[in-house]
Amino acid sequence: MSVPATVSAAPVPARWPRLRLDPVALLALPAFAYLAAAYGWPLLVLLGHSLSGPDGISLAPFAQFLSDPFSWRVIGNTLRSALLVTLVCLLAGYPAAIALARARGAVQALLLLSVILPLSVGVVVKAYAWQIVLRRDGVVSQALVGLGIWDAPQRLLFTEAGLVIGAANVFLPFMILPIYAVIRLIDPRLSEAAATLGASPVRRFLTVTLPLTLPGIVSGIAFVFSLAVSMYVVPSLVIGDRYQTLATLTGRAFLFMRDERLGSATAVILLALAVAVVVGSTALARRLGGGGRS
Amino acid sequence: MSESLPSDPGFLAITGAEKRFGASAVLGGVDLAVARGEFVSLLGPSGCGKTTLLRIVAGLVSPDRGRVALDGRDITRTPPHRRDIGVVFQNYALFPHLTVAENVAFGLKAKGHPRAGIGGTVSRFLDLVQMAPFADRRAQALSGGQQQRVAVARALAVRPKLLLLDEPFSALDRKLREAMQIDLKRLLRELGITALFVTHDQDEALTMSDRIAVMNHGAIEQLADPVTLYRRPASAFALGFVGLSTRIPGLVREAGDGMLRVETPLGTVRAPGRFLPGSPVLLGVRPERIRVGGDGPNTIEAALVEVAFQGARAHLFFAGPDGNRTVLAEAPEIPAGAVPGARLRLSWAIEDTLVFPAEPALREAA
Numbered sequence: 001m002s003v004p005a006t007v008s009a010a011p012v013p014a015r016w017p018r019l020r021l022d023p024v025a026l027l028a029l030p031a032f033a034y035l036a037a038a039y040g041w042p043l044l045v046l047l048g049h050s051l052s053g054p055d056g057i058s059l060a061p062f063a064q065f066l067s068d069p070f071s072w073r074v075i076g077n078t079l080r081s082a083l084l085v086t087l088v089c090l091l092a093g094y095p096a097a098i099a100l101a102r103a104r105g106a107v108q109a110l111l112l113l114s115v116i117l118p119l120s121v122g123v124v125v126k127a128y129a130w131q132i133v134l135r136r137d138g139v140v141s142q143a144l145v146g147l148g149i150w151d152a153p154q155r156l157l158f159t160e161a162g163l164v165i166g167a168a169n170v171f172l173p174f175m176i177l178p179i180y181a182v183i184r185l186i187d188p189r190l191s192e193a194a195a196t197l198g199a200s201p202v203r204r205f206l207t208v209t210l211p212l213t214l215p216g217i218v219s220g221i222a223f224v225f226s227l228a229v230s231m232y233v234v235p236s237l238v239i240g241d242r243y244q245t246l247a248t249l250t251g252r253a254f255l256f257m258r259d260e261r262l263g264s265a266t267a268v269i270l271l272a273l274a275v276a277v278v279v280g281s282t283a284l285a286r287r288l289g290g291g292g293r294s
Numbered sequence: 295m296s297e298s299l300p301s302d303p304g305f306l307a308i309t310g311a312e313k314r315f316g317a318s319a320v321l322g323g324v325d326l327a328v329a330r331g332e333f334v335s336l337l338g339p340s341g342c343g344k345t346t347l348l349r350i351v352a353g354l355v356s357p358d359r360g361r362v363a364l365d366g367r368d369i370t371r372t373p374p375h376r377r378d379i380g381v382v383f384q385n386y387a388l389f390p391h392l393t394v395a396e397n398v399a400f401g402l403k404a405k406g407h408p409r410a411g412i413g414g415t416v417s418r419f420l421d422l423v424q425m426a427p428f429a430d431r432r433a434q435a436l437s438g439g440q441q442q443r444v445a446v447a448r449a450l451a452v453r454p455k456l457l458l459l460d461e462p463f464s465a466l467d468r469k470l471r472e473a474m475q476i477d478l479k480r481l482l483r484e485l486g487i488t489a490l491f492v493t494h495d496q497d498e499a500l501t502m503s504d505r506i507a508v509m510n511h512g513a514i515e516q517l518a519d520p521v522t523l524y525r526r527p528a529s530a531f532a533l534g535f536v537g538l539s540t541r542i543p544g545l546v547r548e549a550g551d552g553m554l555r556v557e558t559p560l561g562t563v564r565a566p567g568r569f570l571p572g573s574p575v576l577l578g579v580r581p582e583r584i585r586v587g588g589d590g591p592n593t594i595e596a597a598l599v600e601v602a603f604q605g606a607r608a609h610l611f612f613a614g615p616d617g618n619r620t621v622l623a624e625a626p627e628i629p630a631g632a633v634p635g636a637r638l639r640l641s642w643a644i645e646d647t648l649v650f651p652a653e654p655a656l657r658e659a660a
Contacts, residue, residue: 189387192354195374196381197401197452204375207400211391 043271050264061265078245078270081163082229086175088168089224090217093175097216098209100176101183115173115180123170127237130166131157134238140165163239170234171227175220182216183209218285225281226274246270304363305330305488306351306456311360313346313512320346322512323360328456328490333482335491335499338509339535344492347509348458351490353377365455375404380449384461386441388433394444395420395429401452419447422481438465439474446478450485457482459491463498475501496536500524508532524580530650533578540584540621542577542614543652546570554649560594560614560621565647574652581624583646586610586632590641596621598636601628612640 053060065071100111118126133139134156144150156162190212194204232247244252246266253263306328313321321343328334336344349355351362353374361370369377380401388397398416407415420426423443428436433444442462449457462478463471479502482489493499499506500520507517508531516528527533534541544558546569554565556575563577596612599620608628612621623640632638 187385187387189383189385190389192352192374193381193383193387193389193448194400194404195354196352196377196379196458197404197448198375199400199404200375203404207404208389 046264046267049260050268052261061261062269065262065265065269074244074246074249074266075269075273077243078229078247079273081160081167081235081245082225082231084160084164085167085171085228085231086221086225088164089172089175090221092168093172093220094179094213094217096172097176097179097183097213100180115176118169119173123233124237126170127166127234130162130169130234130238134162134166157238158240158242160239160243163235163243166238167228167231167234170231171224174223174227178219178223179213179216182213186212215285218281222278222281222285225277229274229277230270246273305332305365306490307361307363308347308351309361309363311347311350311357311362313343313350313355313357320512321350321357324512324514326507326514326517328488330488331486333479333489333491333502333504335493335503335506336509337493337496337499337506337535339494342509343512344494344509345460348381348460348490348492351456352379352381352458378452378455379458380452380454380456381458382442382445382449382460382462384464386445386462388436388441388444388448390432390434393430393432394425394436397433397444398448398451401448405452415451419451420444422450423447423477439470442466442474446481450481450487455488457487457489459489461493461495463493464495471498472501478502500536506536508535510535527578527648530576530578530652533648533650538581538609538622538624539578539648540581540614540623542579542621544575544577546573546575553644556649560596563592563594563647564644565592565649566645567649569649569651576650576652578648578650579642579646581609581622583642584621584623585641586623586625586629586638588639588641591644592647593639593641594621595637595639598632598634598638600634601632603628610638612638 050061051057051059096111096115100108100115103111135141136153136155136157138156140156141150141153145153156165186209190208191204194208195201199207230247231245232251235243235245235248236251241248246269250263250266250270253259253266257263304327306326308324308326311321311324311326312319324343324347326334326347336347338344346355350357353369353372357370361368363369364377364379389400392400395416398419399412402412402415417426417429420429423446425440425443425447428440428444433441436444442465445462463474466474475498491499491502500523503520505517505519506523507514508523509515510531516523516532518526518528523532524537527536530541533539542558542560542563544556544563546554547557547562548555549567549569549571552566552568554567554569554575556563556565556577558577565577567575569575596614598610599613600611602609602611606626608625610623610625610629610632612623614620621640629638
């Protein structure tokens with residue numbers, strides 16, 4: 001009772017900043033441990049390979065790879081196809097996400113199912129299916145000729161357009177779902193309020209809906225881009241060997257050329273590109289999404 | 295529905311508004327006229343159609359039938375952004391990605407006001423609602439009361455012809471609510487704003503309105519000024535929904551000369567009215583009309599169940615004709631001998647007895 005409050009209540013001030021671990025962070029431990037073993041460690045090995053020259057550490061594999069004009073075409077192919085796939089997914093996925101979020105009851109369940117269910121079909125199966133669909137005598141070609149858009153049947157298979165169409169099909173759900181998740185949280189009254197304040201439908205979309213869905217758009221872009229930049233199966237089956245991307249080249253280097261240093265170098269470049277886009281877009285999302293939602 | 299028609303009945307004119315959602319009729323042919331500068335409340339329980347009616351006026355819901363005209367112009371098919379009608383939503387619907395000032399500026403920009411004047415208008419309206427110091431805050435960093443003020447400023451800044459308010463006080467605690475009601479009413483009167491106000495809170499409606507439309511089951515049961523509505527409710531529903539009352543079911547025994555003798559479980563009660571003998575009726579008496587002790591034209595004796603002291607007055611609950619139905623009297627002081635269990639005499643004047651045809655549904659609800 002007569003103990004001075006300062007002695008009993010105040011904790012001893014820390015002399016040096018101590019590492020404080022939030023107990024909640026422990027919940028991430030299993031996943032963290034798994035990823036460290038299954039992804040982190042191999043990644044370090046890969047990095048080591050890419051930096052190993054005949055006599056110790058060397059940037060030679062990178063220099064060698066980047067000095068070849070062919071390599072730059074491969075990087076160009078990788079970025080261009082990934083950007084096109086992301087763009088197609090965004091343009092097709094955004095309206096779909098809005099429809100999904102605004103739908104009610106059974107319609108919504110059906111729409112959601114039609115987005116998620118295709119994920120259960122293996123990518124190899126999808127890619128083979130696209131091979132058939134995109135042939136000169138395939139459904140797409142026949143339909144376009146039938147509609148009078150094309151004069152004669154053409155082959156979409158083994159073209160970049162065919163690759164983008166096929167890949168967008170595989171990755172579309174990864175664009176729709178994050179945008180849908182964000183739209184669902186937006187109060188529909190905000191758009192109504194904008195309407196009563198005199199904003200036309202286009203203005204409501206540009207000044208209310210679009211800014212509020214930006215965080216979802218950015219995470220959708222991050223998902224689809226990082227998947228598309230590293231896709232291997234779809235290009236292998238839909239466009240073939242003449243069109244190389246960093247991912248297919250990495251595969252060839254390891255599987256056929258047995259050139260571990262080349263494969264490691266391309267893999268590291270690919271990883272750096274993907275990380276740059278994902279980190280950049282999440283940083284952007286954090287800045288734009290600062291307003292959050294009600 | 296015929297009381298005190300305003301001089302300019304057509305500033306906002308709703309005629310025959312009907313709306314169904316699926317199988318259920320939400321509004322069944324509602325007529326309502328609001329005069330310029332008037333403050334009219336739509337009062338009713340949830341599901342009575344009041345919010346649907348408000349949304350029809352705003353253009354956010356289109357009626358299946360009927361017309362809406364504002365300032366002499368038919369706006370039934372006009373989209374909301376061309377209506378010149380401001381709305382304060384129940385949850386305020388402030389734009390979370392914008393600051394307070396940007397929220398208020400939103401409508402001015404959308405309506406193409408010259409950029410140079412927008413800043414001045416925004417600060418003037420933020421001043422009006424005493425939110426100027428918060429101009430640069432994010433909307434969602436504000437308290438409920440502050441958000442409500444910003445929502446009012448945002449809706450008024452574009453100078454709408456009509457302001458719609460959808461339960462704007464329901465998220466606020468009681469003390470704040472009462473202060474905000476007085477502030478808002480003063481502000482609207484100063485600006486000469488015509489307002490249609492949706493609420494389920496009778497006190498709010500009585501405090502703020504020039505006239506109140508009591509709604510039930512998608513129809514307006516009574517449209518009247520607050521005093522008339524309280525003193526002369528047009529239906530048993532209006533009696534029960536606005537203000538407290540004692541409600542006693544009875545059977546008309548004798549009728550003549552506009553005077554009734556009604557037999558009730560608490561004794562015979564005399565009341566003004568025209569019913570056929572044998573009609574089942576519902577009698578209503580306001581608590582402040584009942585005198586505890588003493589004799590009057592209508593006198594009953596009842597057992598006191600509970601006394602609720604409320605500072606300025608006391609409510610005395612008496613056992614009613616059956617267990618759950620109670621008789622309520624209001625007294626400025628707790629009368630001597632008012633202890634639970636005591637049998638006290640209660641009296642009131644003949645003209646203070648309100649008589650309504652008995653509604654089976656209401657009897658169950660009461």
